[in-house]
Amino acid sequence: MALPVREQVKYWCIALAVLFLLLMLLGSVILPFLVGGAMAYFLDPVADRLQRLGLSRVAATTVITLIGLLLMVLIVLSVIPTLISQTSALINAAPEIAKRLQGFMIEKFPELTDSTSTIRTTLAEIGAAIQAKGATLAQGVLTSALSLLSAVVFIVVVPVVTFYMLLDWDHMVARIDAMLPRDHAPVVRRLAGEINDALSAFVRGQLTVCVALGTFYATTLMLVGLQFGLVVGAIAGAITFIPYIGALVGGALAIGLALFQFWGDWVSIGLVAGIFAIGQFLEGNVLTPKLVGKSVGLHPVWLMFALSVFGSLFGFVGMLVAVPVAAAMGVLIRFAIAQYQASTLYQGVSGQDSAPPEDVR
Template structure:
């Protein structure tokens, strides 16, 4: 059978990738629950494997995981989500007044810094007006779009069902996909798939654990010191922590700003708010990130932000859902192509040497050895026997 050329394979696989992206763009909202379900199954598969090794069957492991996950999600929707949304809305509505009070305070204490008609003063006025006019609209539109695309039925019915069945058959699906790999490139594809899995799982599971820990720490800490909107600020700072220093800077600046207005004249509580974010940053940088996420993930924050921006603009909310796995896959493929480029003539400037055939081993024996061996083995001699042997 004639072997397919590399160019033909590239064309076929490029067409398959284009068809996949077109499907994402056309189906969008319809396939979103299935994408979420597949992502949940992928994240929970190691836990199911661990329960299997502990003695449970695959079915019992999946049922237990599904029940716990559904209960946790329902608890979040019923108890935490309304509080977070309410506090975030109140914070946005209160922000213009805080900015105006800060501006009045600065004018009274340091009139030279904010002259009438100055750039800083105009910028503060514009910021307060923008937050007051657009802040509530942004929260409402975000919540409305998410609620529209991820409907209650999809979250409560389709996603758990898809995740359950995919998690139940995950190992068989992986084995079946492995059987369908093109045989010529199967070892390379398996190697790239392992690297993508290490990058993606390390980032999602590791960073998700870090966000959960920081969210609990920031929220409880700010609520214990009595800071208004403490849960919303803590959750927001934790969710932004996947970008180094951005979460602590934005969350810390917001918390300290609120503390200055709420605890004015009480420096102990203002210092407590600052200490919460300092401790959180120290623990995250020196323990959580190195121990949980590690340095082997290889998913740079700038690369992740670019993927979220590009795929989100192209495919909407569905694109943002698949941006992280696609960013991980593209990062591994770029590193692989870089390795191939460094070894290619395009980089070295030298053509690769053709593979030399294996040498043929020739054994030299004294004359008469062949006839002696034949007589020893009882073979017939003579031209007729030789002719029969050669046939």
């Protein structure tokens, strides 16, 4: 005999509360396992395709791991040193940029020469603060990054976790399927399939968009001669998954740097602005429709809300799980709405007698 609905809801709520409690208490501990699991999830279709080509699961996992390690080494040797040097140079140049901004403002607005001017005092304080805190900020950012993404975690633990989870992925899915409540297994499988479709379409597609746009921005900005172009492109590409924020932040940073570097050379400044205009056009009309699609069901506002809430509650780990949770909740909400519209509470007795409800997905 199946458990009453009230009892089932109670047990599912307890399981959800335990999950959130574990995220709060063990966030830093489970971080490498979350990253490894995410990478295994992304790479599982590749492993399945290699298996269809004739490789065993062990051979497919080994090939993927070796290629991934090779790419990581190439990135570390070719891109990371330039990125770090440009970031340090940008921070060191911040005081000079502030002084040039102050000079530009005084030139255009002579009334700022008044020593009692609030704007002049504020600009002077900003410049002094940047000059005093620039080195400390750089060191703090580097220390935080190293403490969060330690070399041991991402060089040793994550690849090992990814390898074993990718190797046993199909077995884990089969085991979880075998543990489903028999009365609800068909519905759970259907909902899990919809969640997987939404999540894979969004995450894999959006990551591809981020990499493509970041590469485009970094390459074109460096080609037009913008200093720190690699840093600006990396920042713009990394936060492209937040709708409109990547282009706004990257564009403002790039155009601001171009104004100081190319002041008077309006062609170069226009090229920098045009790069982000082209990037936005490509993202909105080519990349996102082709790679992400319109049937994912993750509204930009819902996504930003999930990132904000989970980021504030669970920190970096929360931001990692925000998108999967948002996708799952979107599917569950649509399922709940469909159940409500098929119920007597929505249709009434006359509605059920007149016509069968449609299957609203």
